[in-house]
Amino acid sequence: MIPYGRQDITQDDIDAVVKVLQSDFLTQGPEVPRFEQSLAGLVGARHAVAVNSATSALHIACLALGLGEGDWLWTTPITFVASANCGLYCGAKVDFVDIDPRSYNICPVALERKLKAAEESGNLPKVVVAVHLCGQPCDLEAIHALSRRYGFKLIEDASHAVGGKYRDEYIGNCRYSDVTIFSFHPVKIITTAEGGMALTNDDQLAASMDRLRSHGITRDAGAMTHAPDGPWYYQQIGLGFNYRMTELQAALGSAQLARLDKYVAARHALADRYNSLLASLPLTLPWQHPDSYSGMHLYVIRLKLEKIKSSHLQVFESLRRQGIGVNLHYIPVHTQPYYQRHSPASGALPEAEAYYAEAISLPLFATMTHAQQDEVVAALTSALHQ
Numbered sequence: 010m011i012p013y014g015r016q017d018i019t020q021d022d023i024d025a026v027v028k029v030l031q032s033d034f035l036t037q038g039p040e041v042p043r044f045e046q047s048l049a050g051l052v053g054a055r056h057a058v059a060v061n062s063a064t065s066a067l068h069i070a071c072l073a074l075g076l077g078e079g080d081w082l083w084t085t086p087i088t089f090v091a092s093a094n095c096g097l098y099c100g101a102k103v104d105f106v107d108i109d110p111r112s113y114n115i116c117p118v119a120l121e122r123k124l125k126a127a128e129e130s131g132n133l134p135k136v137v138v139a140v141h142l143c144g145q146p147c148d149l150e151a152i153h154a155l156s157r158r159y160g161f162k163l164i165e166d167a168s169h170a171v172g173g174k175y176r177d178e179y180i181g182n183c184r185y186s187d188v189t190i191f192s193f194h195p196v197k198i199i200t201t202a203e204g205g206m207a208l209t210n211d212d213q214l215a216a217s218m219d220r221l222r223s224h225g226i227t228r229d230a231g232a233m234t235h236a237p238d239g240p241w242y243y244q245q246i247g248l249g250f251n252y253r254m255t256e257l258q259a260a261l262g263s264a265q266l267a268r269l270d271k272y273v274a275a276r277h278a279l280a281d282r283y284n285s286l287l288a289s290l291p292l293t294l295p296w297q298h299p300d301s302y303s304g305m306h307l308y309v310i311r312l313k314l315e316k317i318k319s320s321h322l323q324v325f326e327s328l329r330r331q332g333i334g335v336n337l338h339y340i341p342v343h344t345q346p347y348y349q350r351h352s353p354a355s356g357a358l359p360e361a362e363a364y365y366a367e368a369i370s371l372p373l374f375a376t377m378t379h380a381q382q383d384e385v386v387a388a389l390t391s392a393l394h395q
């Protein structure tokens with residue numbers, strides 16, 4: 010089976026992890042701050058807080074932004090459930106904004122319409138999570154302008170977009186947002202096995218997220234209620250978690266980060282090749298915003314169902330039968346039973362549902378060969394003509 014995504018582990022990665030195993034620190038040593046500083050430095054953010062997953066990063070970002078009971082978090086329905094669950098973790102309510110039919114990202118026009126209505130009914134969101142689906146940056150300038158006008162905080166869920174750029178600047182610099190989140194799950198662009206990071210330019214948010222990842226504890230005398238009792242002293246000044254990243258993960262992350270640009274370039278070359286090989290098939294191919302450089306995490310095609318005899322399910326099953334590990338990113342979150350029971354969408358989301366009825370993610374990973382890609386194209390051609 011050709012998987013839809015997979016990691017690339019080199020001898021450098023293995024050496025970096027082994028070196029940590031032989032060192033004094035398996036956790037809370039020098040590797041985590043080194044990884045944080047390298048990534049923050051690369052993308053141009055002031056602070057980075059490494060954690061054990063992007064899900065944890067979303068959680069502590071929401072808490073640091075003050076999201077709580079009675080508040081609203083809005084996001085796109087076409088995302089992994091984690092982008093919405095972080096709101097529920099904080100006791101907030103979650104609602105969804107429909108996607109743009111071309112980029113598949115949260116639609117700024119739909120967002121503005123919904124904000125206007127929410128202002129009238131006094132239900133404005135405290136936090137909006139904008140997801141850079143497939144690695145393609147959202148319309149950050151438009152969403153940022155709305156955040157100023159309507160007073161919400163903006164989190165970029167850039168789980169798909171590390172290495173991507175918006176107007177020639179790396180995603181993660183938080184020029185338009187309060188916090189940006191990355192994921193280092195093995196299917197993503199670079200990996201730490203499990204892992205994530207929250208980046209921000211705000212000193213207080215960074216300090217708050219730093220405490221939240223480690224039990225709400227501070228060792229900063231300035232943040233304590235009284236002077237330290239002695240050199241052993243720390244204070245718990247909030248309620249946090251153990252969301253820390255290990256030294257092994259951070260060393261792997263730093264080794265992977267050295268190849269980030271190469272990985273994203275390889276993904277672009279493969280995507281360009283898909284674009285030309287698939288051009289004559291009855292498909293809508295991914296649209297690329299001219300102002301941005303996608304992280305190219307996923308290559309999503311949409312079937313032109315009116316032009317083919319098979320159903321979406323039949324094409325998908327045929328591809329799997331032929332050994333192609335296709336996937337579907339994502340099942341609209343508002344259709345999940347948990348959301349239908351606990352936080353149902355307040356309005357119709359027709360673009361998200363139309364997307365779900367047609368979308369298929371083709372295999373794409375940095376080390377994919379042309380032969381593997383040709384195999385995918387042949388299988389898809391046969392699936393569409395059956």
Ligand SMILES: *Cc1c(COP(=O)(O)O)cnc(C)c1O
Nearest residue numbers: 062063064089091168192193194
């Ligand atoms: C993978 C992913 C997450 C969660 O990442 P983890 O590191 O596995 O917690 C969140 N949001 C999106 C959009 C993702 O793709």
